[in-house]
Amino acid sequence: MEKPQGPHPVRLYVYDLSRGLARRLSPVMLGKVRKPFLHTSIVVFEEEFFYGGGGITSCVPGGTMLGEPDTVVDLGNTEVTEEIFLEYLSSLxxxxxxGVAYNLFDHNCNTFSNEVAQFLTGKKIPSYITELPSEVLSTPFGQVLRPILDSVQIQPPGGNNFNRHNGPS
Known part of the structure; x- marks a missing residue:
């Protein structure tokens, strides 16, 4: 059965990896209330796409071990076809x-979501998400933690690694 042509809704799924702990501890760590450990993904074409230590991955929306997102942001619609989108993901x-290019602060799931959102809709994801790493690193606590956190790779369990020959595997 052929999939309907655009426009296709594009959504940003936002997960708090700390499950609220970071929000409670951030006033002590950062001097203000923040959720410094956010994971994001893009949902389009009835699939959730995200990036982590295992590379680009996809699953049914909400299908990782993280479960349902804490927040869903409507990014608008796209006229990009699924075929073109999958080719784009392959090139990314x-x-x-x-997976080896992943870095918790500099090249992460939020970097991926921002780039994909711009490709699909021409819009960036909210700046409170993309600015979190620099905000955390600008604090004395962030500087102390950076050497430890630089070795962390996040890859939510569940989902399939993206295969350039046939899309999600």
Whole structure:
């Protein structure tokens, strides 16, 4: 059965990886209330796409071990076809979003979501998400934690690694 042509809704799924702990501890750590450990993904074409230490991955929306997102942000619609989108994801996986390129602060799921959102809708994801790493690192606590956190790779369990030959595997 052929999938309907656009426009296709594009949503940003936002997960609090600390399950509220970071929000409670952030006044002590950062001097203000924040959720510094956010994971994001893009939902389009009835699939959730995200990036982590395993590269680009997809699953049914809400299908990772993280469960349902804490927040869903409507990013608008896209006229990009699924075929073009999957080709785009393949090129991203080959050019800069492989698992080995992952870095918790500088090249992470939020970087991926922001880039994909711009490709699909021309819009960026909310700045409170993209600015979190620099905000955390600008604090004395962030500077102390950086050497430890630089070795952390986040890859929510559940989902399939993206395969350039046939889309999600």
């Amino acid at each position: 996986g080959e050019s800069g979003f492989s």
